[in-house]
Amino acid sequence: MFVSADDVTRSLRGTAGLIGRRPDALRHFDVSERGFWRSFGAIWLTAPAVTVALALERGAGTSPFQLDHVTVAVIAGLVAGFLAVPLAMIAVLRRLGRTRAYVPFVVVTNWCLAAGLAALALPGGLLLLGLATPGLAALEASAFLVVTLWLHARAARVILCLPAPAAVLVTLACFGLIVGLAGGAHALV
8 A cells, every 4th residue: 555656746736636626637646446545555645644643642742653542543543534434435426326436536535635634734733843823723724624625525526526515515424424533533542
């Protein structure tokens, strides 16, 4: 599940294309079987977000690099988020009669999720470095979250050929599933 620099570059170019509403954005993603499995390797791009989350969870002055229950819970929540949406979408796309869109949807949303989580590391990193107040970091994180959700809804709309309200519902359901799993993992701490 390791990805090459070419996979990352191409997929991030496609993600940026989706943000910019470019009609050719989806062609940058590898939607083959190999590309499907490699899209799960995008989880490695979330390493900065995991590091920041662990540092914020433990507090200033402590190392985020400890193998303990906090680390296991954060990583378990992240992995569950990357696996739960693709598993849940099997049933959803069967119901919608859009099973042919499954692989492209998973590939694109895995890369979008990784890019969104990587971007969310920035406000937390600024907070940890003392370059942002908690309020400013929360505002910045909220803005990144809105863009990430919009990006997911855009991908759902384009790939699944859904009207905007239905794409928003799919996005909110995916987001709710990820937040629920992350909250459950956090509750274990």
